[in-house]
Amino acid sequence: MDHLPTLAFHGAARTVTGSCMEVISGQRRLLIDCGLFQGSRTLETLNREPFPFDARSLDAVILTHAHIDHSGLLPKLVRDGYRGPIWCTGPTKDLLGHMLPDAGRIQESEAERRNRRADRADEEPVEPIYTEADALAAWRQCRSAPLDTSFEPAPALKARLWNAGHILGSASVELEVAGTRLFFSGDIGPEHKAFHPDPEGPSGIDHVVCESTYGDRFATRSASRSAAPSLSRRSRRP
Structure with missing residues (x-):
């Protein structure tokens, strides 16, 4: 008997950063994005908290795009034992080859700077959230998938x-799980962009999880950052 999928939001809910959504169907578990929390010190503290799931239990990760608030905790995920594929577009994989190691170097330098502070002389040393080596390990697990082509990120999925039209390589994710069609918009770019085709999406979707930074107002441009996801039923476009 098919198991109806359930969703858990571990970031970008009631804030505009740290995107991370978990899809659970029976024994299958998949993440959409695994982003770094950015902004206030309270938000950044969340990056040091343990994941609310066992990284080793995940079957796959699908990444919408390379921005660090969507990809920046992938090295921590791999360090904590995730060994599966990280699916994304080819351009996103290329960008991550530069961005993730750079993020790891920043984590190392910030930890070193904090440990040199005189007012922390009596405290335990701060460890980086992850290192450049962790970031390179995460990048090696990336697998590219072309736009508008079906693939199996894990068995039975x-x-x-x-195309999401947000940045180079950005994508929205259509996912079919146990007979239910889900759509995750990621960040959506504006129409009529100079260097990107307009965003696209399928019809006949059962549930849409859509960015909603400016969802309560009319605007000539769409949001450039992720936000608290909103769910709609039987939506036909992201």
Whole structure:
């Protein structure tokens, strides 16, 4: 008997950073994004908290795009034992080859700077959230998938990436789980962009999880950052 999928939001809910959504169906577990919390010190403290799931239990990760608030905790995920594929578009994989190691170097330098402070002389040394080596290990687990082509991120799961028009390589994620079609918008770019085709999405979707930074107002441009996801039923476009 098919198991109806359930969703758990571990970031970008009631804040605009740290995107991370977990899809659970029976024994299958998958993440959409695994982003770094950025902004206030309270938010950044969340990056040091343990994941609310066992990284080793995940079957796959699908990444919408390379911005650090969507990808920046992938090295921590791998360090904590995740050994599966990280699916994304080819351009996103190329960007991550530069961005993730750079993020690891920043984590190391910030930890070193804090440990040199005189007012912390009597405290335990601060460890970086992850290192450049952790970031390179995460990048090596990336697997590229072309837009508008079905693939299996894990057994019994079917996915397709759609152009999101946000940055180079950005994608929305269509996921079919146990007969239910889900759509995760990621960050959506504006229409009529000079260097990117307009965002696209499928029809006949059962549930849409859509960015909603400016969801309560009319605007000539769409949001450039992720936000608290909103769910709609039988939506036809992201």
